Amino acid sequence: MFYIRCPYTNEYHSEEEFKPCGQAQIRRADSPVSTSDEQWGDYLFFRDNIRGVHHEMWLHLPTRRYFNVTRHTVTNEILETWRMGEEPRYQSDGRGGVIDTRADNDSEEVA
């Protein structure tokens, strides 16, 4: 069971108050007419599906607010929640580890 902090109200609520909405920061492709089938398919169907640090969008159902979560998909540890339009602090290092973009030393791993 997750307790997720809503970045707008700063309150923690249980997982069941939220709806997961998939990978975060997916840019809508331009008009299907001017986009190639390849790009359109990528936009609709292809996902990073990261084993490790994952950025994903969630919806808080009672307040209907969307926000983003950085979660480790193996341990389920939630590293941060952030508002739409903001940038995440933690990134995947591509090998299951975490990069803290605000640490003094860029390559330092926190988990």
Add this chain to the structure above:
Amino acid sequence: MERYSGFGLVRHALSHHEQWQRMWRNPTPKRHYDVIIVGGGGHGLATAWYLAREHGVTNVAVIEKGWLGGGNTARNTTIVRSNYLFDESARLYEHALKLWEGLSQDINYNVMFSQRGVLNVAHTMQDVRDTRRRVNANRLNGIDSDYLDADGVKHLVPAMDCLENARYPVLGASFQPRAGVARHDAVAWGYARAADSRGVDLLQNTEVTGFLIENGEVKGVETTSGEIRAGRVGVVTAGNSSTMARMAGFNLPVESHPLQALVSEPLKPVIDTVIMSNQVHGYISQSDKGDLVIGAGVDGYVGYGQRGSYPIIEHVIQAIVEMFPSLSRVRMNRQWGGVVDTTPDASPIISTTPVKGLFFNCGWGTGGFKATPGSGHIFAWTLAKGRPHPIAEPYSMQRFHTGALVDEHGAAAVAH
């Protein structure tokens, strides 16, 4: 390989069952194989067996990071059926079901395939219309499929609450008599033993950590026990497929989600068929030991932890108790999760890839156990000939760019 038979059982009893042979060797990896299969689940092992038997390709290794059949193969609720909606799916799953029917004899291993039938229950008028349509489509495809009304369901499953005021009223159901369940471990072990007997090397505790790719062509794999070279490589790693694809430099239209199941304490026989309800995401059968085997839905988010969330379990148990009020005081013994590789159209990917000689068989999501023999059979053909088997053609990953989806989501009571 020692042949298993009833007579053999008696003979071994005389030596107190101390003389049984090992089921397969534990070989040291060769430096080169004709074909490497990554992933020693049911699908990978079946592929190895059909490569050896149907195509005479025996210089084959199956590379498994853990133990054989320890992935989703060992974690599933073993429902086998072929009553899918679309023609492409009908061909695929019915091909598998036909192979199931002779499997125990084929591989000389009792996979306990039990054709006790599967009911897909309809709870709403829309369910009823969809179910009728699917039953008709099944029949046109030569698949046994019947529509039962509420009385028919009640007759078949007396324990189910079929009253009009039930929380989830039963309006009807589809019934496939040839469907049923099988013993999941036996499927993995049986294929493993049969493949090993034809010379296939089963390399356990060996993880593939990368691919050797030269000029856009696969030359082998990197593993935790060193490089192993091969002419062709087939990847059958279920929930871990996106990670494997990334190692080879491309992306898959797949998301990995936890899916859970649980079993109860053993009971006397109460349910002699399989009941699935897509509306409430629950399905139930009773094993030969007497445990109720209950499957739930997936978690809505990506997860690789082989365990699922508590609300999902609560939800499925609520639904099962509503449908079977007499089970409300049964105690649950064990609960677990697997990581399933779901695709946007709920159909698998059996495909060539941007890397020459590298093939992927994945995306079976919540329902690939039933396909194990068929998947292995057509993937073996694909690996032997270097191009997709005709049944596999619609399942290319290209379809997510062309738009030619095989959209079984919801269409085929798709839960499992």
